[in-house]
Amino acid sequence: MLRRLPPVLLTLLVVVLGVTALAARPATETPRRTADFVVLVGVAGLRWDDVDPQTTPTLWRMAQQGSIGSLSVRSAHRPTCPVDGWLTLGAGNFAAWNGSRGGGVCPPAGVTVEQPDGIGANLPDQESVVQHNQQRLPWGAVPGALAESVRCSVAVGPGAAVAAARPFGRVDRYAAALPDDPAPLLGSCVLSVVDLGTVAGDDRSARAEQARRADADLARVLAGRPPRSLVLVAGISDTDLPSRLHVAVADGPGWERGWLTSPTTGREGYLQLVDLAPTALAALGRPMPERLFLGRPALSVGGRPADLPTAIAAPADADREAAAQQRVAGWFFALLAGAQVLLAVAVLPLLRRARRHAGPVGPAPVPRRVVAVVELLLIAAALAVPAALLADVVPWWRGDHAGWWFAATTVLLLVGATAAVRFAPGHDATLGPLGAVAGLATLVVAADVLTGARLQLNGVTGYSALEGGRFSGLGTVGLGVFAAGSLLCAGWLAQRVHRRWRPMVVVAVGGAAVVVVGSPYLGADSIGAIALTAGVSVAAAISTGGWLTVSRLVWAGMAGLAVTIGFAVLDLRRPATERGSLGRFLAALGDGTGGLTVHRSSTANFETLVNSPLTVLALAGALLVWFALLQPWGGLMRLFGIYPAMRAAMAGTGVAAGLGGLLGGSALDVAGAAGALVVPMAALAALRVLDHSTDRTQPGDGGPANGRLGVAPPGGPDRPDADAGTGAGEQTSTGDAPASPPADPPPADGVAGGGGDAPDRATGRAARASTGVATA
Structure with a gap:
């Protein structure tokens, strides 16, 4: 009972840390009524680099006195064409018009608007569009949900008619073009939607002319706006690929000189297209159709520079960075995957010849210089993703050749980091x-997460605001690297202390990592925290020795489940607008719409599995480990036997990465990012263990006592187990040292059946007594 109690207590401690990390949430401001009228003005394709005092003076003045932000125009289709943007605006959810998007080019809208009377209009295709979104698309959007939430709405222009049409196609008030005096029309209903055209193309002069016309019409809208009204101007959609960030400006009482933000982004200066509908209803003081809206009401927060050009430069720069990130991220991960595959192939012959031959005749050893070069390449490969993340400290995206600037910056950082590791104290040790x-x-x-995750937002190894999936906290790649790094650190530290204290060290380091990942103030990744909790529990359970048995895996699963249940209970007690993703999912299960979330997650897993270069990294790493490193000649089993805490760390990493990807809808991306760090380091450590597999230590020369094997070079910080083969759940080695060794014992060439390379203590004492030589 005393032996079984510590794992239970440690598991409970990890659970408590996980629930604590997820339970505390930042205080959110309750949206309040700020206007009697709301006017939503859309200009498809309008970006912040189209706005200046000469071309768009009206919008410039509006931005000066109002709140501004970068608008992510994600919809159910890529790219978000104008008709999809207008439909998403009216649905408050990711929606799309019927039809395909061939070659990334937006087809003509093809919206039919009928005017059976002189007041309103009718969209005959609306019912089929609603059925398409309800039955074919995984978001459950209901086009027209915004119009259904108010008593009366006005639409000006065909795009606005798409947004303001009710689900059965009726538009309450409609005008095909903006009247010379729009005041009577805009004042006839509490909600007005105005289409001011499109700004498209790459030609600067053509875009400027289109923006100038839209700005002139905006001047008439502002002149005719009702009293006590909120005017929202938005670049409602993309016009072609690649996607971009667009303009968002709010002008009205309570929206003065701030940054626009939303609970769906959690980032100052960013909001989504799906947030505009709930923002309009919140400003009018109308109730939200919670099941239909995916967005949340936007807010105005302080901190914006008083100088408008400086303030506008921030979202314009974010747009350039996001656009460059899309171009660079694909080839970076493709090159990384290719480089790691080639490096894995190069390591195979070294593993075969790394074990020194103790006899007078044998194969020639690999030259030390070659081994040193391969070790440096392995270190560089493991540090590639952190170096790419750190590269965003330099504004590489502002240059004419952004990809080359990013590559140069990353290579310089990678060289510096590799040199730091190479010349760090303890580098010559096996685990150094x-x-x-x-x-x-x-x-x-x-460091990035603790300072606001600014490097991950729109970063090559982070997440893109254009995707609309995450705007703050820890991203998929960051989760994989952080989970792997923190667990390896825990294992490395645990290996340096006595066996009985190792679970404590793993829980201390891993618990801190769970808090960083799960805290809404930091990583804001509840799924990642649950997965990491399971990984930490596994690592703590086997850090003293033994293998990942079914019972230990069940303990880890129970720990993750306990964190999930604890967080779910707390999350469901919050108001609907303040719930996290887990609470919203459970609420959806209660009202019968949870299947949509499951469908979205499974679809995302499949698409990511097929399209992501990180899938190649994950599969290549798994193949190298299974078919090479875990073979009798591969060295990893020997490493695991001598350093059980490292085996625990790698097993915990596998559990955390697998669960994080599966539950988070990112398939093998988390595992690929973790593997990019773990697999090269496992190969390097295996090479070093094999290199020392035939070392001998004379009694009394200061070498390891009690038959300690696989010793690091003198002065190294590694602490191999004194009895590596007899840890909990391990078998005694029978392949590395004979029970009655001859006067000149043969080199060790087998792999421990379950515990590595060390013989049991009795065998080691007998060997030393009879021969005076301890086999290492």
Whole structure:
């Protein structure tokens, strides 16, 4: 009972830390009524670099006195064409018009607007569009949900008619073009939607002329706006690929000189297209159709520079960075995957010849210089993702050749980081490079998260605001690197202390990592925190020795489930607008719409699995580990037997990465990011263990006592187990040292059946007594 009690208590401690991390949430401001009328003005394709005092003076003045932000125009289709943008605006959810998008080019809208009377209009295609979104698309959007939430609405222009049409196609008030005096029309209903055309193309002069015409019409809208009204101007959609961030300006009482933000982004200066509908209803003091709206009401927060050009430069720069990130991220991960595959192939012959031959005749060893070069390449490969994350400190996206600037910056950082690891104290120890790389990777990601995750937003190894999936906290790649780095650090530190204290060290380091990942103030990733809790529980359970048995895996699963249940209970007690993703999912299960979330997650997993380069990284790493490193000649089993805490760390990483990807809808992306760090370091440590597999230590020369095997070079910080083969749940080695060794014992060439390379204590004592030589 005393032996079983510590794992239970440690598991409970991890659960408490996980629930604590997820339970505390930032205080959110309750939206309040600020206007009697709302006017939504849409200009498809309008970006912040189209706005200046000469071309768009009206919009410039409006931005000066109102609140501004970058608008992500994600819809159910890529790209978000104008008709999709207008439909998403009216649905408050990711919606799309019927039809395909061939070659990334937006087809003609093809919207039919009938005017059976002189007041309103009718969209005959609306019912089929509603059925398409309800039955074919995974978001459950209901086009017309915004119009259904108010008593009366006005539409000006065909795009506005799409947004303001009710689900059965009726538009309450309609005008095909903006009247010379729009005041009577805009004042006839509490909600007005105005289409001011499109700004499209790459030609600067053509875009300026289109923006100038839209600005002139906006001047008439502002002149005719009703009293005590909120006017929202939005670049409602893309016009072609690649997607971009667009203009968002709010002008009205309570929206003075701030940044626009939303609970769906959690980032100052960013909001989504789906947030505009709930923002309009919140400003009018109308109730929300919670099941239909995916967006949340936007807010105005302080902190905006008083100088307008400086303020506008921020969203314009974010748009350039997001556009460059889309172009660069694909080839970066493709090159990384290719480089790691080639490096894995190069390591295979080294693993075969790494074990030194103790006899007079044998194959020639690999030259030390070659081994040193391969080790440096392995270190660089493991540090590639942290270096790419750190590259966003330099504004590489502002240059004419952004990709080359990013590559140069990343290479310089990678060389510096590799040199730091190479010349760090303890580099010659078996686990020295692994500990240094893991610590450096964890430090880079943690520092970014603790300072607001600014490097991950629109970063090559982070997440893009254009995707609309995440705007703050820890991204998919960051989760993989941070989970792997923190668990490897925990294992490396645990290996340096006595066996009985190792679970404590793993829980301390892993628990802190869970808090960083799950806290809404930091990583804001509840799924990642649940997955990491399971990984930490596994690592703590086997850090003293033994394998990942079914019972230990069940303990880890129970820990993750306990965190999930604890957080779910707390999350469901919050108001609907303040719930996290888990609380919203459980609420959806209660009202019968949870199947949509499951459908979206499974669809996202499949698409990511097929299209992501990180899938190649994950599969290549798994193949190298299974078919090479875990073979008798591969060295990883020997490493696991001598350093059980490292085996625990790698097993916990596998559990955390697998669960994080599966539950988060990112398939093998988390595992691929974790593998990019773990697999090169596992290969390097295996090479070093094999290199020392035939070392001998004379009694009394200061070498390891009690038959300690796989010893690091003198002065190294590694602490191999004194009895590596007899840890909990392990078998005694039978392939590395004979029970009655001859006067000149043969080199060790087998792999421990379950515990590595060390013989049991009795065998080791007998060997030393009879021969005076301890086999290492």
